[in-house]
Amino acid sequence: MIEIVNRATGQLLDADSIPGLAEIAALHDEQILELRDLIEGDSAGGSAPRGPGSRPVVWAQLSARESAQTWEALAAWVGWLRGRYPLAQKVPPCWWRHPELVEELTALWLSWREAYVEKGAPLSAGADWHGRWLPEAVRRIRAGGWNIGCEGEHRPVVENLYDGRSVDDRPAFQAAITGTTQTHGGDNMPTDDLARALAEGRAKRLGELPGTPVELDGAFWVETESGWTQVEDDETVIFLRDAQQRLKLATGDRRDEDGR
Known part of the structure:
Protein backbone atom coordinates (compact mmCIF):
# COMPACT_ATOMS: atom_id res chain seq x y z
CA MET A 1 0.00 0.00 0.00
CA ILE A 2 1.32 3.41 -0.96
CA GLU A 3 0.82 6.15 1.61
CA ILE A 4 0.73 9.73 0.35
CA VAL A 5 0.03 12.61 2.70
CA ASN A 6 -1.36 16.01 1.78
CA ARG A 7 1.25 18.21 3.46
CA ALA A 8 -1.11 21.16 3.61
CA THR A 9 -3.81 19.31 5.59
CA GLY A 10 -2.02 16.25 6.99
CA GLN A 11 -4.69 14.06 5.38
CA LEU A 12 -3.69 10.54 4.34
CA LEU A 13 -4.69 10.13 0.70
CA ASP A 14 -6.07 6.88 -0.68
CA ALA A 15 -3.76 5.58 -3.39
CA ASP A 16 -5.62 2.29 -3.83
CA SER A 17 -8.76 3.54 -5.53
CA ILE A 18 -9.51 5.47 -8.69
CA PRO A 19 -11.14 8.42 -6.83
CA GLY A 20 -8.16 8.57 -4.50
CA LEU A 21 -5.70 8.54 -7.39
CA ALA A 22 -7.67 11.32 -9.06
CA GLU A 23 -7.31 13.42 -5.91
CA ILE A 24 -3.59 12.68 -5.77
CA ALA A 25 -3.16 13.64 -9.42
CA ALA A 26 -5.00 16.92 -8.87
CA LEU A 27 -2.83 17.70 -5.84
CA HIS A 28 0.25 16.80 -7.85
CA ASP A 29 -0.64 19.20 -10.64
CA GLU A 30 -1.31 21.97 -8.13
CA GLN A 31 2.08 21.43 -6.49
CA ILE A 32 3.84 21.36 -9.85
CA LEU A 33 2.28 24.67 -10.88
CA GLU A 34 3.33 26.24 -7.58
CA LEU A 35 6.82 24.86 -8.07
CA ARG A 36 6.93 26.27 -11.60
CA ASP A 37 6.30 29.75 -10.20
CA LEU A 38 9.17 29.31 -7.75
CA ILE A 39 11.49 27.96 -10.45
CA GLU A 40 10.75 30.88 -12.75
CA GLY A 41 11.72 33.18 -9.92
CA ASP A 42 15.00 31.32 -9.38
CA SER A 43 15.76 31.20 -13.10
CA ALA A 44 15.33 34.95 -13.39
CA GLY A 45 17.42 35.61 -10.29
CA GLY A 46 16.96 38.90 -8.48
CA SER A 47 15.23 40.62 -11.36
CA ALA A 48 11.93 38.79 -11.50
CA PRO A 49 10.48 35.95 -9.46
CA ARG A 50 7.70 34.16 -11.37
CA GLY A 51 9.04 35.59 -14.60
CA PRO A 52 10.73 38.85 -15.63
CA GLY A 53 8.91 41.91 -14.40
CA SER A 54 7.69 40.69 -11.02
CA ARG A 55 10.24 42.60 -8.96
CA PRO A 56 11.70 46.11 -9.32
CA VAL A 57 14.18 46.10 -12.20
CA VAL A 58 17.56 47.77 -11.78
CA THR A 183 27.05 33.52 -22.62
CA HIS A 184 24.51 31.06 -21.28
CA GLY A 185 24.41 28.51 -24.08
CA GLY A 186 22.62 25.37 -22.90
CA ASP A 187 20.62 27.17 -20.21
CA ASN A 188 17.88 28.25 -22.59
CA MET A 189 15.97 26.48 -25.35
CA PRO A 190 13.78 27.97 -28.09
CA THR A 191 10.07 27.30 -27.67
CA ASP A 192 9.84 25.60 -31.07
CA ASP A 193 12.58 23.10 -30.22
CA LEU A 194 10.93 21.95 -27.01
CA ALA A 195 7.51 21.87 -28.64
CA ARG A 196 8.97 19.55 -31.29
CA ALA A 197 10.47 17.31 -28.60
CA LEU A 198 7.08 17.09 -26.88
CA ALA A 199 5.33 16.25 -30.14
CA GLU A 200 7.87 13.53 -30.94
CA GLY A 201 7.60 12.01 -27.47
CA ARG A 202 11.24 12.73 -26.56
CA ALA A 203 10.11 15.16 -23.85
CA LYS A 204 7.35 14.69 -21.29
CA ARG A 205 5.49 17.02 -18.96
CA LEU A 206 5.52 16.15 -15.28
CA GLY A 207 1.80 16.86 -15.01
CA GLU A 208 -1.20 16.83 -17.29
CA LEU A 209 -1.75 20.58 -17.16
CA PRO A 210 -0.10 22.94 -19.68
CA GLY A 211 2.72 24.98 -18.18
CA THR A 212 4.10 22.25 -15.93
CA PRO A 213 7.86 21.47 -16.05
CA VAL A 214 9.11 19.26 -18.86
CA GLU A 215 11.71 16.47 -18.69
CA LEU A 216 13.98 16.05 -21.71
CA ASP A 217 17.06 13.80 -21.80
CA GLY A 218 17.27 13.74 -18.01
CA ALA A 219 17.06 17.52 -17.59
CA PHE A 220 14.07 19.56 -16.44
CA TRP A 221 12.87 22.70 -18.21
CA VAL A 222 10.36 25.39 -17.25
CA GLU A 223 8.64 27.83 -19.57
CA THR A 224 9.24 31.54 -19.00
CA GLU A 225 8.15 34.60 -20.94
CA SER A 226 11.31 34.42 -23.06
CA GLY A 227 11.36 30.67 -23.78
CA TRP A 228 12.40 27.55 -21.85
CA THR A 229 14.99 27.62 -19.07
CA GLN A 230 16.78 24.59 -17.66
CA VAL A 231 16.37 23.92 -13.95
CA GLU A 232 19.85 23.92 -12.42
CA ASP A 233 19.16 24.20 -8.70
CA ASP A 234 20.08 20.84 -7.13
CA GLU A 235 17.29 20.80 -4.54
CA THR A 236 14.69 21.68 -7.15
CA VAL A 237 15.94 18.95 -9.48
CA ILE A 238 15.72 16.41 -6.64
CA PHE A 239 12.17 17.55 -5.87
CA LEU A 240 11.18 17.22 -9.53
CA ARG A 241 12.66 13.74 -9.81
CA ASP A 242 10.73 12.73 -6.69
CA ALA A 243 7.54 14.20 -8.14
CA GLN A 244 8.21 12.34 -11.39
CA GLN A 245 8.52 9.04 -9.53
CA ARG A 246 5.36 9.68 -7.52
CA LEU A 247 3.48 10.42 -10.72
CA LYS A 248 4.74 7.19 -12.30
CA LEU A 249 3.58 5.23 -9.25
CA ALA A 250 0.17 6.89 -9.32
CA THR A 251 -0.37 6.39 -13.05
CA GLY A 252 0.95 2.83 -12.84
CA ASP A 253 -1.49 1.93 -10.07
CA ARG A 254 -4.27 3.63 -12.03
CA ARG A 255 -3.54 1.40 -15.04
CA ASP A 256 -3.56 -1.67 -12.79
CA GLU A 257 -6.92 -0.60 -11.36
CA ASP A 258 -8.35 -0.09 -14.84
CA GLY A 259 -7.10 -3.50 -15.97
CA ARG A 260 -8.84 -5.44 -13.24
Whole structure:
Protein backbone atom coordinates (compact mmCIF):
# COMPACT_ATOMS: atom_id res chain seq x y z
CA MET A 1 0.00 0.00 0.00
CA ILE A 2 1.32 3.41 -0.96
CA GLU A 3 0.82 6.15 1.61
CA ILE A 4 0.73 9.73 0.35
CA VAL A 5 0.03 12.61 2.70
CA ASN A 6 -1.36 16.01 1.78
CA ARG A 7 1.25 18.21 3.46
CA ALA A 8 -1.11 21.16 3.61
CA THR A 9 -3.81 19.31 5.59
CA GLY A 10 -2.02 16.25 6.99
CA GLN A 11 -4.69 14.06 5.38
CA LEU A 12 -3.69 10.54 4.34
CA LEU A 13 -4.69 10.13 0.70
CA ASP A 14 -6.07 6.88 -0.68
CA ALA A 15 -3.76 5.58 -3.39
CA ASP A 16 -5.62 2.29 -3.83
CA SER A 17 -8.76 3.54 -5.53
CA ILE A 18 -9.51 5.47 -8.69
CA PRO A 19 -11.14 8.42 -6.83
CA GLY A 20 -8.16 8.57 -4.50
CA LEU A 21 -5.70 8.54 -7.39
CA ALA A 22 -7.67 11.32 -9.06
CA GLU A 23 -7.31 13.42 -5.91
CA ILE A 24 -3.59 12.68 -5.77
CA ALA A 25 -3.16 13.64 -9.42
CA ALA A 26 -5.00 16.92 -8.87
CA LEU A 27 -2.83 17.70 -5.84
CA HIS A 28 0.25 16.80 -7.85
CA ASP A 29 -0.64 19.20 -10.64
CA GLU A 30 -1.31 21.97 -8.13
CA GLN A 31 2.08 21.43 -6.49
CA ILE A 32 3.84 21.36 -9.85
CA LEU A 33 2.28 24.67 -10.88
CA GLU A 34 3.33 26.24 -7.58
CA LEU A 35 6.82 24.86 -8.07
CA ARG A 36 6.93 26.27 -11.60
CA ASP A 37 6.30 29.75 -10.20
CA LEU A 38 9.17 29.31 -7.75
CA ILE A 39 11.49 27.96 -10.45
CA GLU A 40 10.75 30.88 -12.75
CA GLY A 41 11.72 33.18 -9.92
CA ASP A 42 15.00 31.32 -9.38
CA SER A 43 15.76 31.20 -13.10
CA ALA A 44 15.33 34.95 -13.39
CA GLY A 45 17.42 35.61 -10.29
CA GLY A 46 16.96 38.90 -8.48
CA SER A 47 15.23 40.62 -11.36
CA ALA A 48 11.93 38.79 -11.50
CA PRO A 49 10.48 35.95 -9.46
CA ARG A 50 7.70 34.16 -11.37
CA GLY A 51 9.04 35.59 -14.60
CA PRO A 52 10.73 38.85 -15.63
CA GLY A 53 8.91 41.91 -14.40
CA SER A 54 7.69 40.69 -11.02
CA ARG A 55 10.24 42.60 -8.96
CA PRO A 56 11.70 46.11 -9.32
CA VAL A 57 14.18 46.10 -12.20
CA VAL A 58 17.56 47.77 -11.78
CA TRP A 59 19.17 47.23 -15.16
CA ALA A 60 22.72 47.80 -13.95
CA GLN A 61 22.35 45.01 -11.41
CA LEU A 62 20.99 42.31 -13.74
CA SER A 63 23.10 39.36 -14.79
CA ALA A 64 23.57 38.61 -18.48
CA ARG A 65 20.74 36.09 -18.60
CA GLU A 66 18.43 38.21 -16.45
CA SER A 67 19.05 41.20 -18.71
CA ALA A 68 18.29 39.25 -21.89
CA GLN A 69 15.10 37.78 -20.46
CA THR A 70 13.92 41.13 -19.18
CA TRP A 71 14.67 42.89 -22.48
CA GLU A 72 12.58 40.33 -24.39
CA ALA A 73 9.69 40.50 -21.94
CA LEU A 74 9.69 44.30 -21.90
CA ALA A 75 9.87 44.52 -25.70
CA ALA A 76 6.91 42.17 -26.09
CA TRP A 77 4.90 44.28 -23.67
CA VAL A 78 5.81 47.57 -25.37
CA GLY A 79 4.64 46.08 -28.68
CA TRP A 80 1.34 45.18 -27.04
CA LEU A 81 1.05 48.66 -25.52
CA ARG A 82 1.66 50.44 -28.86
CA GLY A 83 -0.87 48.21 -30.60
CA ARG A 84 -3.52 48.28 -27.90
CA TYR A 85 -3.56 52.03 -27.25
CA PRO A 86 -3.17 54.96 -29.70
CA LEU A 87 0.40 55.53 -28.58
CA ALA A 88 2.38 54.65 -31.70
CA GLN A 89 3.43 58.26 -32.25
CA LYS A 90 4.04 58.95 -28.57
CA VAL A 91 6.07 55.85 -27.77
CA PRO A 92 8.51 55.49 -30.68
CA PRO A 93 9.59 52.00 -31.81
CA CYS A 94 13.20 53.02 -31.20
CA TRP A 95 12.52 53.32 -27.46
CA TRP A 96 15.08 50.63 -26.65
CA ARG A 97 17.88 52.83 -28.01
CA HIS A 98 17.16 55.56 -25.45
CA PRO A 99 18.00 54.87 -21.78
CA GLU A 100 15.48 57.42 -20.53
CA LEU A 101 12.64 55.78 -22.44
CA VAL A 102 13.77 52.34 -21.30
CA GLU A 103 13.55 53.43 -17.67
CA GLU A 104 10.14 55.08 -18.12
CA LEU A 105 8.67 52.09 -19.95
CA THR A 106 10.19 49.65 -17.47
CA ALA A 107 8.47 51.46 -14.62
CA LEU A 108 5.18 51.58 -16.54
CA TRP A 109 5.45 47.88 -17.36
CA LEU A 110 6.03 46.94 -13.74
CA SER A 111 3.06 49.00 -12.59
CA TRP A 112 0.91 47.25 -15.23
CA ARG A 113 2.08 43.85 -14.00
CA GLU A 114 1.28 44.80 -10.44
CA ALA A 115 -2.26 45.71 -11.49
CA TYR A 116 -2.99 42.82 -13.85
CA VAL A 117 -0.59 39.94 -13.23
CA GLU A 118 0.50 39.76 -9.62
CA LYS A 119 -1.66 37.87 -7.16
CA GLY A 120 -3.65 39.83 -4.61
CA ALA A 121 -4.06 43.00 -6.65
CA PRO A 122 -7.33 44.84 -5.85
CA LEU A 123 -10.03 44.86 -8.53
CA SER A 124 -9.60 48.62 -8.84
CA ALA A 125 -5.89 48.31 -9.72
CA GLY A 126 -6.58 48.33 -13.46
CA ALA A 127 -8.60 51.52 -13.24
CA ASP A 128 -5.84 53.08 -11.16
CA TRP A 129 -3.27 52.14 -13.79
CA HIS A 130 -5.32 53.71 -16.57
CA GLY A 131 -6.15 56.81 -14.57
CA ARG A 132 -2.78 57.44 -12.99
CA TRP A 133 0.29 55.58 -14.20
CA LEU A 134 -0.37 55.40 -17.95
CA PRO A 135 -1.27 59.07 -18.56
CA GLU A 136 1.49 60.24 -16.22
CA ALA A 137 4.11 58.19 -18.07
CA VAL A 138 2.88 59.45 -21.45
CA ARG A 139 3.00 63.02 -20.17
CA ARG A 140 6.59 62.63 -19.00
CA ILE A 141 7.67 61.05 -22.27
CA ARG A 142 6.14 63.87 -24.30
CA ALA A 143 7.40 66.61 -21.99
CA GLY A 144 10.90 65.20 -21.75
CA GLY A 145 11.63 65.37 -25.47
CA TRP A 146 14.09 62.52 -25.03
CA ASN A 147 13.53 60.99 -28.45
CA ILE A 148 13.66 64.18 -30.52
CA GLY A 149 17.29 63.73 -31.52
CA CYS A 150 16.63 60.46 -33.34
CA GLU A 151 13.96 61.74 -35.72
CA GLY A 152 16.49 62.28 -38.50
CA GLU A 153 18.46 59.10 -37.82
CA HIS A 154 17.11 55.67 -36.89
CA ARG A 155 13.55 56.57 -36.07
CA PRO A 156 11.09 55.51 -38.82
CA VAL A 157 8.08 57.65 -39.59
CA VAL A 158 4.97 56.37 -37.80
CA GLU A 159 1.75 57.62 -39.35
CA ASN A 160 -0.78 55.40 -37.59
CA LEU A 161 -1.99 55.79 -34.04
CA TYR A 162 -1.70 52.05 -33.48
CA ASP A 163 1.44 50.08 -34.26
CA GLY A 164 2.05 46.68 -32.70
CA ARG A 165 5.77 46.53 -33.48
CA SER A 166 7.81 46.00 -30.35
CA VAL A 167 10.97 47.56 -31.77
CA ASP A 168 11.97 49.45 -34.91
CA ASP A 169 14.66 47.00 -36.01
CA ARG A 170 14.39 43.45 -34.70
CA PRO A 171 17.83 42.26 -35.95
CA ALA A 172 19.53 45.31 -34.41
CA PHE A 173 17.63 44.83 -31.17
CA GLN A 174 18.51 41.15 -31.08
CA ALA A 175 22.15 41.92 -31.80
CA ALA A 176 22.19 44.33 -28.87
CA ILE A 177 21.24 41.57 -26.44
CA THR A 178 22.92 38.64 -28.20
CA GLY A 179 26.05 39.09 -26.16
CA THR A 180 24.05 38.37 -23.03
CA THR A 181 22.16 35.36 -24.33
CA GLN A 182 25.14 33.59 -25.89
CA THR A 183 27.05 33.52 -22.62
CA HIS A 184 24.51 31.06 -21.28
CA GLY A 185 24.41 28.51 -24.08
CA GLY A 186 22.62 25.37 -22.90
CA ASP A 187 20.62 27.17 -20.21
CA ASN A 188 17.88 28.25 -22.59
CA MET A 189 15.97 26.48 -25.35
CA PRO A 190 13.78 27.97 -28.09
CA THR A 191 10.07 27.30 -27.67
CA ASP A 192 9.84 25.60 -31.07
CA ASP A 193 12.58 23.10 -30.22
CA LEU A 194 10.93 21.95 -27.01
CA ALA A 195 7.51 21.87 -28.64
CA ARG A 196 8.97 19.55 -31.29
CA ALA A 197 10.47 17.31 -28.60
CA LEU A 198 7.08 17.09 -26.88
CA ALA A 199 5.33 16.25 -30.14
CA GLU A 200 7.87 13.53 -30.94
CA GLY A 201 7.60 12.01 -27.47
CA ARG A 202 11.24 12.73 -26.56
CA ALA A 203 10.11 15.16 -23.85
CA LYS A 204 7.35 14.69 -21.29
CA ARG A 205 5.49 17.02 -18.96
CA LEU A 206 5.52 16.15 -15.28
CA GLY A 207 1.80 16.86 -15.01
CA GLU A 208 -1.20 16.83 -17.29
CA LEU A 209 -1.75 20.58 -17.16
CA PRO A 210 -0.10 22.94 -19.68
CA GLY A 211 2.72 24.98 -18.18
CA THR A 212 4.10 22.25 -15.93
CA PRO A 213 7.86 21.47 -16.05
CA VAL A 214 9.11 19.26 -18.86
CA GLU A 215 11.71 16.47 -18.69
CA LEU A 216 13.98 16.05 -21.71
CA ASP A 217 17.06 13.80 -21.80
CA GLY A 218 17.27 13.74 -18.01
CA ALA A 219 17.06 17.52 -17.59
CA PHE A 220 14.07 19.56 -16.44
CA TRP A 221 12.87 22.70 -18.21
CA VAL A 222 10.36 25.39 -17.25
CA GLU A 223 8.64 27.83 -19.57
CA THR A 224 9.24 31.54 -19.00
CA GLU A 225 8.15 34.60 -20.94
CA SER A 226 11.31 34.42 -23.06
CA GLY A 227 11.36 30.67 -23.78
CA TRP A 228 12.40 27.55 -21.85
CA THR A 229 14.99 27.62 -19.07
CA GLN A 230 16.78 24.59 -17.66
CA VAL A 231 16.37 23.92 -13.95
CA GLU A 232 19.85 23.92 -12.42
CA ASP A 233 19.16 24.20 -8.70
CA ASP A 234 20.08 20.84 -7.13
CA GLU A 235 17.29 20.80 -4.54
CA THR A 236 14.69 21.68 -7.15
CA VAL A 237 15.94 18.95 -9.48
CA ILE A 238 15.72 16.41 -6.64
CA PHE A 239 12.17 17.55 -5.87
CA LEU A 240 11.18 17.22 -9.53
CA ARG A 241 12.66 13.74 -9.81
CA ASP A 242 10.73 12.73 -6.69
CA ALA A 243 7.54 14.20 -8.14
CA GLN A 244 8.21 12.34 -11.39
CA GLN A 245 8.52 9.04 -9.53
CA ARG A 246 5.36 9.68 -7.52
CA LEU A 247 3.48 10.42 -10.72
CA LYS A 248 4.74 7.19 -12.30
CA LEU A 249 3.58 5.23 -9.25
CA ALA A 250 0.17 6.89 -9.32
CA THR A 251 -0.37 6.39 -13.05
CA GLY A 252 0.95 2.83 -12.84
CA ASP A 253 -1.49 1.93 -10.07
CA ARG A 254 -4.27 3.63 -12.03
CA ARG A 255 -3.54 1.40 -15.04
CA ASP A 256 -3.56 -1.67 -12.79
CA GLU A 257 -6.92 -0.60 -11.36
CA ASP A 258 -8.35 -0.09 -14.84
CA GLY A 259 -7.10 -3.50 -15.97
CA ARG A 260 -8.84 -5.44 -13.24
